[in-house]
Amino acid sequence: MVPLNVVFGVVTALALVRGRFRGRRLLSGIVDLPFAVSPIVVGVSLIMLWGVHGWFGGLADLGIQVIFGLPGMVLATIFVTLPFVVREVEPVLHEIGIEQEQAAATLGASGWQTFSRITVPAIRWGLTYGIVLTVARALGEFGAVIMVSSGFPGVSQTLTLLVHSRYIDDHNVHGAYAAATLLMFLALVTLLLMSLVDRRGPAEPVAASVQETPVRSAA
Amino acid sequence: MKLSTGARIALRTVALAYLIALVAIPIATILYRTFEPGFGAFWAAIPPRQPSRH
Numbered sequence: 001m002v003p004l005n006v007v008f009g010v011v012t013a014l015a016l017v018r019g020r021f022r023g024r025r026l027l028s029g030i031v032d033l034p035f036a037v038s039p040i041v042v043g044v045s046l047i048m049l050w051g052v053h054g055w056f057g058g059l060a061d062l063g064i065q066v067i068f069g070l071p072g073m074v075l076a077t078i079f080v081t082l083p084f085v086v087r088e089v090e091p092v093l094h095e096i097g098i099e100q101e102q103a104a105a106t107l108g109a110s111g112w113q114t115f116s117r118i119t120v121p122a123i124r125w126g127l128t129y130g131i132v133l134t135v136a137r138a139l140g141e142f143g144a145v146i147m148v149s150s151g152f153p154g155v156s157q158t159l160t161l162l163v164h165s166r167y168i169d170d171h172n173v174h175g176a177y178a179a180a181t182l183l184m185f186l187a188l189v190t191l192l193l194m195s196l197v198d199r200r201g202p203a204e205p206v207a208a209s210v211q212e213t214p215v216r217s218a219a
Numbered sequence: 220m221k222l223s224t225g226a227r228i229a230l231r232t233v234a235l236a237y238l239i240a241l242v243a244i245p246i247a248t249i250l251y252r253t254f255e256p257g258f259g260a261f262w263a264a265i266p267p268r269q270p271s272r273h
Contacts, residue, residue, distance in 0.1 A: 174256065178264035181253040184246070 004078065005134050006127070009085025014119075016086070017093040034082050042079050043147025046072060070156060072148035080144050081134045088130035092123045128198045135190045139183060159183045 015021075016028055034042070050056050050066040059066055066072045100122070104114040120127075142160050151157045151165060159179055167176035222230070253261055 172264075174252070174260070175264045177249055177253040178261050180249055181261065182265055184249075 005081055005085050006131060008082070009130060010089055010123070010127070012086045013089035013093055013123075017090055018098070031083050031086050034080050039076075039080050039141065039143030039145075040147060042076055042144040046076055046079075046144070046148050050075070067148050068150040068156070073145050073156065073158070076144035076148050077138045077141055080141050081137045084133040084137065085127065085130035088126045088133065089123050090126075092126035093119075096122045124198060128194050132191055132194050135194075136187050139187055139190075159186070 012027070012031060016024060016031075047067050048054050050059070050072060052067075056066070064071070066075070100118050101114050104118050109117065139158070140160055141158075142164065145158055146161055146164070149156045149158070149161060151161055153162065153165075157165070160183065163176050163179045163183065166172040166179060
């Protein structure tokens with residue numbers, strides 16, 4: 001789910017910033033839709049689409065249960081977390097411009113080399129922040145997930161749903177507090193891990209060595 | 220923009236009070252409630268129990 005969002009996010013951000021094609025505005029608007037649409041609407045529409053009587057309801061006959069199962073929850077989470085990576089990477093791409101990539105291309109780097117050696121290190125901060133936001137939202141998403149989940153503890157209940165069901169259904173107030181604290185703690189750990197990973201990464205040396213190579217060979 | 224010392228301190232106070240009231244206090248409350256009965260009780264309350272039959 002997160003890797004999927006990362007791949008889609010980076011590709012879409014590149015398309016939105018670098019591309020000049022018809023429908024760019026439309027794409028940008030569609031990417032923003034999950035921000036504008038209330039998550040519970042997403043839940044309802046997913047049930048309409050994937051539920052037994054929905055358009056893709058035939059899957060249930062094949063034994064694949066989407067709604068009230070894990071696939072439905074994944075679909076809902078992907079929908080609500082879709083814009084984060086795009087919107088975080090986009091301004092960074094604007095900022096760095098294309099000079100370095102053009103330089104890499106003139107020095108004989110392939111498209112993939114340019115991307116992995118120049119573009120990815122440059123957008124890493126935006127990417128990290130987008131991932132952190134995605135994970136946080138995926139952990140905390142409530143509205144869309146509660147519609148499509150069956151809410152069995154340990155089977156199809158997220159921690160967020162557990163907080164809700166303990167508080168509302170079980171009247172287990174302290175249990176709800178404990179689960180809420182655990183949820184907060186997990187989000188915090190994610191944030192710390194991501195910033196650790198980011199600090200250790202080899203972004204600076206790689207970018208520097210790529211830039212220095214032509215100077216050395218010329219001398 | 221140059222602000223007088225009084226205005227600067229007033230602005231900082233407003234910003235801090237805003238953050239404390241809207242972010243810090245709710246989180247602190249739930250943390251306090253969680254750990255009020257002790258860490259052991261918190262740890263014991265985490266795993267989901269079998270749903271009780273009312």
